[in-house]
Amino acid sequence: RVEYLKTNKVDLILANFTVTPERAEAVDFCEPYMNVALGSVSHKSHVITSLDDVKDEQVIVISGTTAETYLTANYPNIKQQKFDTYAAAKTAFENDKNALWVNDNTEVIAFANGDLAEYVVGIETLGNPDTIAPAVAKGNESLLTWINDEMVKLGSQSFFHGAYEKTLLDTYGADYEDTLVVEPGQN
Incomplete structure (x- = not known):
């Protein structure tokens, strides 16, 4: 752009x-x-509210996004599961109730507020907030x-x-x- x-x-x-x-x-x-930041969504049965609490959980990101860059720079010990498409990431996330999905907070809020009501925003803001x-x-x-x-x-x-x-x-x-x-x- x-x-x-x-x-x-x-x-x-x-x-x-x-x-x-x-x-x-x-x-x-x-x-x-508008304000925007990174955030995370997790299953309501396994809410993760801090990246410091991530142990063996699968942390899902979309390849090439600010989420991937942020996690790599700030949490190099967290193992990322990288997906090329939202569809693939969504499927992997929905199939693992212990997974954490890190993405733009607008994305994770929308996902958690979706029809499923099985997911919650555990981390509202990661890193520095940005504006649009x-x-x-x-x-x-x-x-x-x-x-x-x-x-x-x-x-x-x-x-x-x-x-x-x-x-x-x-x-x-x-x-x-x-x-x-x-x-x-x-x-």
């Missing part, structure tokens, strides 16, 4: 773009509208200023909480609304 902004194929990236230091060197980020924000091409000050002004106006109207309630409440539940939603300019 950074390339699209750098080559002027698009003026704005808005959907699910995590702010990272590496990306901030290449693009200009606007005001954030729109981005524009580096140096496009006029568009950056305009978007930030609009984001702050929307934030003053609690737009993002309203959007969450209309579109994401069924997925994540009311308990996570204030954890996930950011109203720009309303710190």
Whole structure:
């Protein structure tokens, strides 16, 4: 997505773009509208609330994700079961009641709140929390200023909480609304 902004194929990236230091060197980020972090989900009969409690459990990750990178760097002794697809990871997780799945907290919250109701979010936040924000091409000050002004106006109207309630409440539940939603300019 950074390339699209750098080559002027698009003026704005808005959907699910995590702010990272590496990306901030290449693009200009606007005001954030959502918080995100890594988290974990486990079966309700074997809830794991700390990675320090992991012994022989299978820790499932998707290959190439921030979850894999984080665990490798911070918990090198934890044996990761890496899968190339969500479908394969989901199947392995559902077939092992002692397993732990580490992924974006939005993913694990949605999984735990799903129809099965057999799973719980054991760790809500692993590592440093990040934000999701729109981005524009580096140096496009006029568009950056305009978007930030609009984001702050929307934030003053609690737009993002309203959007969450209309579109994401069924997925994540009311308990996570204030954890996930950011109203720009309303710190």
